Amino acid sequence: MNDLMIEHADIDTELIPILDQVSDPEIPVLTILDMGVVRYAKLVDDLVLIKITPTYSGCPAMDVIGDDITTAFKKAGYKVNIDLILTPAWTTDWISEEGRKALEDYGIAAPLEAGADKDVLLNGKQLVKCTNCGSQNTKLVSQFGSTACKALFKCEDCQEPFDYFKCLK
């Protein structure tokens, strides 16, 4: 959890340990707090109110995330109510520093800044570092990767293919 995350979302401190147990089903090394999809979590009387937002509109992980949150809170003895919200729209800026590091360790290159992202995806600039060997001699293979949020890259030095998490602003 970094400050940026807390700044953008409204989450009761006592609920953080429970939310931290829920991971993104498609990128299991990231918790939903690291991803920044939890926008609001408050204990009101004996009910936990939670608002989550999708990374992409069609993200099939949202239903699973909702179920996992319910299970985690049930286990901790809370009743929970989950709402899906669209505004403000999710941005890759909400991925925490820990989250970015976990992504890289997992083999997914973390999103660059918007300008650099455009240069990489449109103008063939070599700014994305290979998650395997660290070389910047990398090439875009496809603007869409294994999920909607990623693009597919290949390292021209070590020849490994890898995913790049696209910048979404």
Add this chain to the structure above:
Amino acid sequence: MNTNLYNYILGIADNSLILGQRLGELCGHGPTLETDIALTNISLDLFGQVRSYYQYAAKIAGDDRNEDTIAMMRPEREYVNVLLVEQPNTDFAYTIARQFLFDMYHFMFLKELQNSNDETLEAIAKKSIKEVSYHLRFSSDWVKRLGDGTEESNKRIQNAINDLWAYTDELFYQTEADEVMIVEGIGVDVSKLKEQYYKQVSEVLNEATLEVPDLKYFQKGGKQGIHTEHMGYILAELQYMQRAYPNMSW
């Protein structure tokens, strides 16, 4: 129920539903693994957006309709998508040309819908435009690659653009519901986007070394529920499970 708003939402969402279904047909059949994945990812984005629109439409309807019945259980004449999106995946060039001609419109439309007085539509637009900007990059890129590629790829994408061009004018046709929504500050006046659309499409075609078709007669009808012969086949596949096993879920 606000019938105009309901119809207006369907007018936006049906385009994405039918195009998403068309792209879904290519799952496992794309010409390369990368394009297969890209096209189905675009399909998934469109379906995600459609869910938001239909959920909102169901709320406005306020009866026993829900997102699934709106998507799956209407007869053909009640779908109000433009004819462009129901055109078949004749070959990869057609798939790309259809995508490009729609993406350019979709992007320009969502850009304006972000200023809607309606909070829900504004929210969906702000979310969707981020995704659609990637769709437009992808399809523009492929139009250029095919146009400026080999003799064969150039011929095929030119044929596809020529054939599909007849369906572009309908994008800017406005129904009664559209007119009312524009007056109320909810809807987008798409007639104002037309000039800019053809300008930007032409720029990409020029860069792709393709000819901009010169056509005087255009096809329309989808927005009134009068579709091409392809629509029945799409709906047969789309609706089969819900018709055969009503209320089934995975």
